[in-house]
Amino acid sequence: MSTKANPVLVNTLRGDLVECQHRGAIAICDPKGRIVESLGDIDALVYPRSSIKPLQALPLVETGAADHFQLSNAELALACASHGAEPAHTDTISRWLARIDLDDESLECGAHAPGHIASAEKLLLDHRQPRRLHNNCSGKHTGMLTAAKFLQEDTRGYIDRDHPAQQRWMDAVGDMADLDMRQLPWCYDGCGIPVIAMPLVATATAFARFGTPDDLPAKRAAAAHRLAQAIAAEPFMVAGSGSLPTEVMQLAGLRILIKSGAEGFYAAALPEQGLGIALKIDDGQAEASEVALLATLNHLGVLHRDELAALSSRCRIPISNTLGVVTGHHQAASIWE
Amino acid sequence: MSTKANPVLVNTLRGDLVECQHRGAIAICDPKGRIVESLGDIDALVYPRSSIKPLQALPLVETGAADHFQLSNAELALACASHGAEPAHTDTISRWLARIDLDDESLECGAHAPGHIASAEKLLLDHRQPRRLHNNCSGKHTGMLTAAKFLQEDTRGYIDRDHPAQQRWMDAVGDMADLDMRQLPWCYDGCGIPVIAMPLVATATAFARFGTPDDLPAKRAAAAHRLAQAIAAEPFMVAGSGSLPTEVMQLAGLRILIKSGAEGFYAAALPEQGLGIALKIDDGQAEASEVALLATLNHLGVLHRDELAALSSRCRIPISNTLGVVTGHHQAASIWE
Numbered sequence: 001m002s003t004k005a006n007p008v009l010v011n012t013l014r015g016d017l018v019e020c021q022h023r024g025a026i027a028i029c030d031p032k033g034r035i036v037e038s039l040g041d042i043d044a045l046v047y048p049r050s051s052i053k054p055l056q057a058l059p060l061v062e063t064g065a066a067d068h069f070q071l072s073n074a075e076l077a078l079a080c081a082s083h084g085a086e087p088a089h090t091d092t093i094s095r096w097l098a099r100i101d102l103d104d105e106s107l108e109c110g111a112h113a114p115g116h117i118a119s120a121e122k123l124l125l126d127h128r129q130p131r132r133l134h135n136n137c138s139g140k141h142t143g144m145l146t147a148a149k150f151l152q153e154d155t156r157g158y159i160d161r162d163h164p165a166q167q168r169w170m171d172a173v174g175d176m177a178d179l180d181m182r183q184l185p186w187c188y189d190g191c192g193i194p195v196i197a198m199p200l201v202a203t204a205t206a207f208a209r210f211g212t213p214d215d216l217p218a219k220r221a222a223a224a225h226r227l228a229q230a231i232a233a234e235p236f237m238v239a240g241s242g243s244l245p246t247e248v249m250q251l252a253g254l255r256i257l258i259k260s261g262a263e264g265f266y267a268a269a270l271p272e273q274g275l276g277i278a279l280k281i282d283d284g285q286a287e288a289s290e291v292a293l294l295a296t297l298n299h300l301g302v303l304h305r306d307e308l309a310a311l312s313s314r315c316r317i318p319i320s321n322t323l324g325v326v327t328g329h330h331q332a333a334s335i336w337e
Numbered sequence: 338m339s340t341k342a343n344p345v346l347v348n349t350l351r352g353d354l355v356e357c358q359h360r361g362a363i364a365i366c367d368p369k370g371r372i373v374e375s376l377g378d379i380d381a382l383v384y385p386r387s388s389i390k391p392l393q394a395l396p397l398v399e400t401g402a403a404d405h406f407q408l409s410n411a412e413l414a415l416a417c418a419s420h421g422a423e424p425a426h427t428d429t430i431s432r433w434l435a436r437i438d439l440d441d442e443s444l445e446c447g448a449h450a451p452g453h454i455a456s457a458e459k460l461l462l463d464h465r466q467p468r469r470l471h472n473n474c475s476g477k478h479t480g481m482l483t484a485a486k487f488l489q490e491d492t493r494g495y496i497d498r499d500h501p502a503q504q505r506w507m508d509a510v511g512d513m514a515d516l517d518m519r520q521l522p523w524c525y526d527g528c529g530i531p532v533i534a535m536p537l538v539a540t541a542t543a544f545a546r547f548g549t550p551d552d553l554p555a556k557r558a559a560a561a562h563r564l565a566q567a568i569a570a571e572p573f574m575v576a577g578s579g580s581l582p583t584e585v586m587q588l589a590g591l592r593i594l595i596k597s598g599a600e601g602f603y604a605a606a607l608p609e610q611g612l613g614i615a616l617k618i619d620d621g622q623a624e625a626s627e628v629a630l631l632a633t634l635n636h637l638g639v640l641h642r643d644e645l646a647a648l649s650s651r652c653r654i655p656i657s658n659t660l661g662v663v664t665g666h667h668q669a670a671s672i673w674e
Binding site: 001005012014015016017018019020021022023045046047108109110111112121124125135185186187188189190191192195197263264282283284285288321322323324325327328 | 338342349351352353354355356357358359360382383384445446447448449458461462472522523524525526527528529532534600601619620621622625658659660661662664665
């Protein structure tokens, strides 16, 4: 992360006063890696976290595993997902795991309670413990297992940095972002696989190429296109009820592909404009990353009037107190003016 | 909030890399309002939120209501509390409300689920809805009702800005902070009473006077002393299981009085040193406010060696992933070096 102070992207107001500030950086790039617009330090190394799951899923298609196992759009979307572990998510992944002769126990991510609150409460009321299947990354893991299974690799230890399942996405993401992923700082992600820090400008470029893959090798372009189609066709599977990615893609389909990452990260591809976006809120706040993303999409003119109307309470998020009184808002600073 | 960039107070590391930064400001003052040390913009107006509850409780004692109703240390501590709605909290407040011929329905704060996770889960498992009693501010509200009842005021509408219950604390806090509270920006707090923005330097000064009230008028000094004694005697009642205020005051007693506020605020009084502290994390993150507070207490030399040892995982908070692997830490930047 930059040692310089990035600009304030989002303010949290209470009454007329700014109660909290959220700084950050945004890169908007084209598929040639040219910076179209930017704010803040877009060269600093930042973990993209789950935002790059669509890029990490490229080998699932490119290896032939997706064809071999006849993966549906829903399954491909889940491979790119941070899902809320709603029944439709976990049921689909369970059946998918069974089809590749594996089960919940084959997943090497840890268990955590469903991100979808009602699903978490249901689990508690049923006196059931969260399983690995409920991990928001279980679709990504199942995708990695599927490619490993297809290639007849030992699936045990597939989360280890040296396992081909991890090496494959490092190669793919490195190609897409013009980076040598093995030379960059890394650590473990929430789900146990490696997470590698990248400059925002590289992540934005990779997403521009993902959404507008015309200049990529044919096999890569076909894989990117297939994943993008799957995400747009099954936006619920990429995140879930009440989430921004699901709502935006339910409205805009293939025109606006967005993926959230932990700690205030967002990546987006705009296929019609040939643009990729990567943004990071320095302090990691999720609401601020959503507001900053929507302000950027609006600035680029890609949200239609009816979409903007439908998303109005997400562009400027009201904050209510325990009496239901709206006391303030999360709202974008004048970042693109 | 300041338009200038405050310094980075706390970093969130993943591996060796900073994943998130938390900026903010800290004021350390003496009872005369002199700035002993500071970081960042301590003159900007910031909502202190629940941090000033100990100051807001002064009229409860000064009016004679606390004596009249023979309030216990536990009840006085609850009047100053942001409690987790554990059974000991809600049971004590229920009995207190009954003693003043009121009940949960007399509280005008909204209901919210207990902050203490196990208590919230218990409520869910019992198929019970959160009540106003579970609001973390229900002790403060009961304190306000107690003074109003003692003074034979109409308790209905006691949360309104114009009600004597609100005017009383504005006078007391204004006196303690050398501010005209009615001239400052205000809005509604989470629990529905007014929240008024104050400079950090004023909040720190008020806390210095609260902890070291020697130069205050005798009645005010006695009230501050009684509340401080109650908080130190009943640290569980001020917050609850697993919370920083409870743990620090269980260790240090009357030597270190601390009170958290929403959106990254902390206030503290150090009676032996004659100092008050007020700090705000710009982005509102609670963990960062705790780390910054402990770094400041440590810098001031007020934590004994055994206390530091007991608090080590709070001074540098480990972050674990779903597999239980420690992937990083919330840790103080080199703020006081």
